[in-house]
Amino acid sequence: MTTLEGSYPYQAPIDAYGNGGFRFADMSHKGSLLCLPSGIKAWRTAAGPAELTADDFAAVIAEAGAVGVLLFGTGATHVMPSADVRAAFAQAGIGIEPMTTGSAARTYNIMLGERRKVAAALIAVD
Numbered sequence: 001m002t003t004l005e006g007s008y009p010y011q012a013p014i015d016a017y018g019n020g021g022f023r024f025a026d027m028s029h030k031g032s033l034l035c036l037p038s039g040i041k042a043w044r045t046a047a048g049p050a051e052l053t054a055d056d057f058a059a060v061i062a063e064a065g066a067v068g069v070l071l072f073g074t075g076a077t078h079v080m081p082s083a084d085v086r087a088a089f090a091q092a093g094i095g096i097e098p099m100t101t102g103s104a105a106r107t108y109n110i111m112l113g114e115r116r117k118v119a120a121a122l123i124a125v126d
Helices: 054-061 083-092 101-111
Strands: 016-018 022-023 027-032 031-038 041-042 069-073 093-100 120-121
Touching: 016 101, 054 069, 054 083, 054 120, 083 093, 083 101, 093 101, 101 120
Parallel strands: 069 093, 069 120
Antiparallel strands: 016 022, 022 027, 031 041, 031 120
């Protein structure tokens, strides 16, 4: 199994999560992830989910034409994103659905299998 350093150039379902990371496409990654139509990328977030800004989601918003909804995995607990983040997504025409990381990973896999225009921002959990 290889470790993700920067990005994986395809969409792929999440095979497992926990222990501070994720497994997908026969690879593992420690830390948070952005699962985008352009591929899966390491997501370096210093702030907690409530403190994230629209800039932390710039890669998602840049793919607005290919993303209908972002599943925001906020960690072990459900946390609402700030009003500024919600406004940035509304302006970009992208829905944002906050939920625990486990719920977001499972929902992402289902929506990806349905070939929906979905992205996920997943904060790693232990």
